[in-house]
Structure formats: C-alpha cells, structure tokens
Amino acid sequence: SQQGEEDPQALSIQEGENATMNCSYKTSINNLQWYRQNSGRGLVHLILIRSNEREKHSGRLRVTLDTSKKSSSLLITASRAADTASYFCATDAGNQFYFGTGTSLTVIP
Amino acid sequence: GAGVSQTPSNKVTEKGKYVELRCDPISGHTALYWYRQSLGQGPEFLIYFQGTGAADDSGLPNDRFFAVRPEGSVSTLKIQRTERGDSAVYLCASSLGVAGANVLTFGAGSRLTVL
Numbered sequence: 447s448q449q450g451e452e453d454p455q456a457l458s459i460q461e462g463e464n465a466t467m468n469c470s471y472k473t474s475i476n477n478l479q480w481y482r483q484n485s486g487r488g489l490v491h492l493i494l495i496r497s498n499e500r501e502k503h504s505g506r507l508r509v510t511l512d513t514s515k516k517s518s519s520l521l522i523t524a525s526r527a528a529d530t531a532s533y534f535c536a537t538d539a540g541n542q543f544y545f546g547t548g549t550s551l552t553v554i555p
Numbered sequence: 556g557a558g559v560s561q562t563p564s565n566k567v568t569e570k571g572k573y574v575e576l577r578c579d580p581i582s583g584h585t586a587l588y589w590y591r592q593s594l595g596q597g598p599e600f601l602i603y604f605q606g607t608g609a610a611d612d613s614g615l616p617n618d619r620f621f622a623v624r625p626e627g628s629v630s631t632l633k634i635q636r637t638e639r640g641d642s643a644v645y646l647c648a649s650s651l652g653v654a655g656a657n658v659l660t661f662g663a664g665s666r667l668t669v670l
Contacts (some may be wrong), residue, residue: 450597479658488559488646488661489598534597536659542611543588543659545597 449545450535457475458552465522467549469535470515476538478511481531481545492520492533527555557581559662561647567668568637576632576665580649587630588659589622590646598646604630605652637669 459465472546477496495502495511495518498554502509508521522529530552532548560579568574580587586605590598600614606626615621619637624630634641644666648659 481659481661488663489648489659491658491660494658538657542600542603543657545590546602547597 450537450544452546453536453547454549455547456550456552457515458554459525461525461527461553461555463525463530465525465529465551465553467520467533467551469520469546471518471535471537471544472516473537473539475513478509478518479536479538479543480507480509480518480533483534483538483548489534510534517553519538522551525551526530529553559647559649559660561645561662561665563662563665564663565666565668569670570637570639572637572665572669574634574637576634576645576667578630578632578647578649578662580628580630580647581660582628584651584660585627586650586652586657587624588648588650589630589632589646591666592644592646593615601632601645634667637667639669642667642669658659 450469451466479494480492482492483489490524491507493504506523508544511518530553532550534548535546562577567579588603589601592598595614602622604624619635622632644664646664648661650659
C-alpha cells in the first residue's frame with residue numbers, strides 16, 4: 447500500500463496563480479521529497495526536505511514539512527502552462543521510497 | 556549513460572507469456588529500484604537493490620515476479636505467466652545509495668500491456 451496521500455487529487459488554475467498541494471503520510475520519515483511527472487514520462491525530482499527542516503525554497507517552489515502532523519505542502523508560485531503535470535510526494539523511511547497517489551495540476555494559459 | 560535507460564518502452568504480450576524488462580541505471584549509482592504504476596495512481600514499490608543483492612523485495616506482488624542485478628549495474632525484472640492485471644508502466648530508478656539524502660532518477664518506463 448502507498449504511504450502518502452496527496453490532496454487535492456486534481457487542481458485547475460489560471461496561469462500566474464499559485465498552486466498548493468498537500469501530502470499526508472503515515473510513519474516516521476528521514477526526509478520527504480516531491481517529484482513531478484509529465485504525461486507518459488518518468489518522474490523528475492523537484493525538492494527534498496529533511497525531517498529536521500520546516501521549510502525549503504527552490505526557485506518558484508516552496509515546501510513545508512510538519513512532522514507532528516505528518517504532512518507536507520508544495521507551493522508553486524506564479525504558475526505557468528508548462529507546470530501542468532502530476533505531482534507526487536515520496537517519503538524516505540530508511541532506503542525505501544513510498545509515493546503518494548498524486549495531484550494532477552492543470553495550468554490554463 | 557547520462558540517464559536511466561529502460562527497454563523496451565512498450566511491450567504487448569498475451570496472457571500466460573513470459574516477459575523481461577531491462578533497466579540500465581546511471582553509472583556509479585549503487586541503489587536501484589523498480590516500481591509499478593497503474594493509470595491514475597502513484598508508483599507502487601516493488602523491489603530495491605543495493606549493489607547486486609535485493610535489499611528489499613517486499614513489494615513484489617507474488618512469486619511470478621522476480622528481479623536480478625547480477626553485476627550491480629543492469630537489472631532485469633522478470634514476470635512469468637503474465638496476467639491482464641499485470642498491465643501497467645514499470646518504472647526503474649537509481650540513486651547514489653547514500654542514506655538520508657537519496658534522490659531518485661527515473662527512467663521513462665516500460666509500458667506493459669497483457670492482452
């Protein structure tokens with residue numbers, strides 16, 4: 447079974463708006479990562495946040511982690527049509543990675 | 556190579572047949588992972604190799620599935636007596652294998668269709 451669960455399952459926004467997606471997980475983790483998947487392609491790593499970090503930035507991406515609530519959020523600012531993809535959180539418990547169910551983001555030009 | 560290479564990209568087979576899917580990881584990556592992804596779902600963990608040995612095969616659904624990595628580089632996922640429910644995209648990923656800071660690099664996947 448999958449470790450994480452993203453919410454919402456689907457999100458549709460206008461270009462220029464911000465997109466926020468959330469991830470909840472079940473067990474203790476070493477770190478949490480976010481990946482992106484374009485239709486029909488493999489997953490691409492976006493950002494990693496360690497369990498002792500609360501917030502991390504990378505370009506237009508901002509990730510938060512709340513280990514007490516076992517949750518994380520990914521914020522994409524000033525969205526672009528090219529950001530249209532599915533986004534997955536992955537939790538690292540030891541050397542295994544477990545992926546959530548994903549959020550499908552559509553950015554309308 | 557520069558990235559993770561998976562072959563074939565597409566495989567159509569009949570129920571009951573045997574299938575092999577190949578993964579060529581990034582050179583120097585000691586860790587290799589196989590995942591299965593069904594339409595609209597996230598990747599489902601199958602098996603993880605550290606070097607030549609299967610460090611964790613708890614995700615393999617049943618004994619029809621088997622994977623090897625004999626020289627610690629290329630890996631082959633083998634599926635015997637395929638069933639229609641095996642249809643999915645099989646993803647391979649590799650990483651440096653450094654605990655606590657692993658980042659996965661994925662291949663484009665092998666799409667398996669069992670008729």
